[in-house]
Amino acid sequence: MADETLVESKTTFGSFSHLLDARLLRALADMGFAHPTLIQAKSIPLALENKDILARARTGSGKTAAYCIPLVQKILNAKPADAGDDVKATRGLILVPTKELAEQVSRHLKQLTVYLDQEVTLANAASGTTTHQQRAIMSERPDVVVATPSRILSLLQSKTISLESLESLAIDEADLIFSYGHDEDIRQIFGGNYLPKVFQSYLMSATMTEDVEALKGLTLRNPVILKLEEGEDELKNLTQYSVRCSEVDKFLLTYVILKLKLVRGKCIVFVNDVERCYRLKLFLEQFSIKSCVLNSELPLNSRYHTVQEFNKGVYDYIIASDESAVTAEPDIGDEGEESEQEEFTSTQRETAESSLSTSNKRKRSSPAPASTRKRKQRKGDKEYGVTRGVDFIDVSCVLNFDLPSSSRAYTHRVGRTARAGRSGMALSFVVPSDQWGKNKVVGGVPSAKHDETVFARIEKEQAAKGSKLKEYNFDMKQVEAFRYRMEDALRAVTRTAIKEARIKELKNEILNSDKLKAHFEDNPLDLEYLRHDKPLHPARVQPHMKHVPKYLLPQIKPVSTPDGGETEIGSQDNAGFVPFRKDGTRGRGRGRGRGGKTARGGRKKHDPLKKFSR
Template identity: 45%
Template sequence: MEENDKPLMFHEMELDDRILKAIAKLGWQNPTLIQEKTIPLLLEGKDVLVRARTGSGKTAAFSIPVIQKILTLKQTSAHQETKALILAPSKELCNQIYKVVKDLTIKCSREVRCIDIAQQDDLNVQRPLLIEKPDIIVATPTRALEHILAGNLNIKKTLEMIVIDEADLVFSFGYDKEVKQLLGHLPTIYQAILSSATLSEDVKALKKIVLHNPVTLKLEEPEIAPDSQLTHYLLKAEEIDKATILYALLKLHLIRGKSIIFVNSVDKCYKIKLYLEQFAIKACVLNSELPATIRCHSVNQFNHGIYDIIVASDEKALEEPGTSVPKQQKKSKREKDKNSGVSRGIDFQFVANVINFDFPLDIQSYIHRAGRTARGNNEGSVLSFVSIKETDLLNQVEQKLKQGQDISIFKSYQFKLDEVESFKYRAKDAWKAVTKIAVREARLKEIKQEIFNCQKLKSYFEDNPNDLQVLRHDKALHTVRIQQHLSDVPEYIVPETLKSLAGISRKNKRKRSLSKTDLSKKIKSKKSNPLACMKFEGFKKKRKS
């Protein structure tokens, strides 16, 4: 299509009415660019290599044609057969894809059945599900191969389509042998789709062995959402100042909506969580130490609004930078848990803000972190705290995003630290209270607690779904002494420039605390950008002597 051509809408793609109704129920008014270009090609039966940035709608881009093709085949097929296999490198991604397919087949769930076999249940437990020959199977390469070798899955003569999502991670996760072996159990002719955020050498290698005369769809779009959709803020601060500012932003509700706080280690995740707990700010930790079912459950609760703050780490940051590790040793380490850090892959929905408490270690990590917000057609913001030692990393990221243009990507986030000096005293005490021992105890406690919840209480909560609140992942860990008075914000420590925003009259001399309800009612009436609401004239003008 030429650039001047009119954009193609969903109803113009010759899709089944049941799919169109499901799309309408999901609230997708217009296809994203990748969907507009990919769906017609796949409906024509072409093999396609799709390269598009994170959050561009790749999952729906391949799911819609898969469902459409199955509905078409159902019109002439006399037997129930498995027609599509969707592979993804992690259990979280498989679960995410499965949910997208279920949402898109809500109006034709009897005709198109989909199952997710990525979870590490016993093969015999999943065998009855496969005997029914579901139309679509979602799995990791290892899990799909295990069922094929066990005789539970036979797709040699029936498979019509295979999809490999996040193809750039398949080889890096150590799935290369499984994929090559799996291809030997597929029909001679099938339609294949590779979906990836990058076109790495691994993807090109996978392209040669999976695709046949493919169309390579590399959209001319930036790796990150445009400035009109995503705003980048920069705030230079050292460790204790970062903690103080984070406390002020969250406690005064100056940042609104769902937020992900990124740090560079799992220990730091728990330090932030324990730190925020002292101010009665609830947050959930997400990291690769916890079982996959817990990670999926945490993300689902976050997506459903049960809590609004997740603290996450990048797995790449867990490796010692600059150390020389043998290639074989690295691979075996990866195979212990083939799930990447949360800056990639996991589908966080409607995230308003990404906060880089620790600046990412490389350019791609920044891009993938920023990709957690401003997804689809939604707007978002990224606020990055930058210390002196992180300045070089900041310059590298800015040069990459500028792409030679003479523009400034990062906007300075106007925050006068001396205005919240009273917050700093509290922040210092709370930050020092979170010791290494407290962090270690918190990590062990949460692992034990979550494993107990998963194994011992699973059947109970199936019978008592209303009691599922017990499994909330943002509950306090209580490894640091909680001081109840820290949960309130006394009026006298609120900066004068913020009192009008918080609804406090300067003439009102009564001493009272700001409750969460008082603040939220006032702030919800403001329609300014979540991360721009602290740009007050009082911060910019020089005070008169």
């Protein structure tokens, strides 16, 4: 076994020409992959030497390509030049915790095999296709299958798929596999004589947990451990803020932040349940702030499409429910997460299965809180998840409207921004314990009761990584001017309005997902008319609320740069908020100010909506 600490990669994919097929290299060039990331540079040669690999690397480090590239190359090596139907077999299996990640990995594989469509066949078993369609697809014995553990187990039990010829098994986001309730499925897959005795395994994870240690014992033999630590540069790209406020002030500050463009670019707003998704969307609609929702109630195809359109820049704001942050156990052992053992002994291997069984028994025996039991009664997709693995592109800001229940979940959320060398920021609302439950309409959210305890844990973990959360103190004297508008809008968002909105959205998305699926496949341009941020309008909307009167606009000041110049906040070079002026003065005049002079001529005034906050 080897323990490797990665160093900076200065090689190109061209240096792998003696290992990789020319068509693979061509596809990588088309994808814009010129230089392998650190984990790719180390893992690809080792994987092609048939070594088992345990890779620990941060989100966005290129783990998907690190196992997909050698997996495809091994399939090419295994196929003779005159391959026919008689040699068709499933040689590669990729297990992921969520359907969203399964779709993303499948798309990545399709790009890799664009010049190999005759040699390498793919199938996404986690897609929303019917059982009959799945049987037809699997009867063709695809070379690579991407699936969630529960789905692949169902196919194995029905003998729809055979893994007797399996050569490569990859488990992506391994530390999440058990969090999504796949513990029993994994145990049956490995203990049901479905897999051959010898195959190569890849275990990819962002963190090392007890579950990963258990999986390591089940799947890996003499693995090479690749450890990629976060560097200071990555940490510097992320600016983290926190705001201590009451539960109702969350809505006030979100309104001010989004309406006055305190953050520029795309923003993901995380809430902790589906109801909060629609409450916040309807609230923002009162001010003509468009947003789309993403939660487990929506059909799978609609979730795929929403993420794709968000990545293309069609939507600026997406409200995502992170239900796993509430249903999962709080990770009490966060502080000890960095102290895992890298050496894997024979004794650990022998006790891996027993520890897995004990861990799962403990999880099943612990009673779920009342809020969780109530949530499970709703029809949601248990394999939904967007905080991990799913690649959101060019996200400028992550807004934790509801704080997660663990520091690990926080790390995964803020990992959606400041990726690929770009700057980003995260802002988290923290409800003090003495403020919890005071508002009868929007207060009393169970997950917010322990915000201060969880936030203390988050601060400690981030400090251990050399990062610090800055407390952002809004000048509430200036923000107070917007309170009456916020309260007026919040009163219109009743429980009945939320219920109607959920039903309306679900009906629309089911129609778009099922009945129009075939039409959109034949007419892809029609997708432009399918938008997920349309107003739901079950609540009373007042037209005047969408404008901000000029007398309410706070004065702002530019932020100075180290060289003495001035810059705008929210750009890729400097992510953050622009502060209010200390004197608290506001714009002059009355009426509906749009932040600049009209097009009749004259000098254009400074637009306070484009750079603003603190």
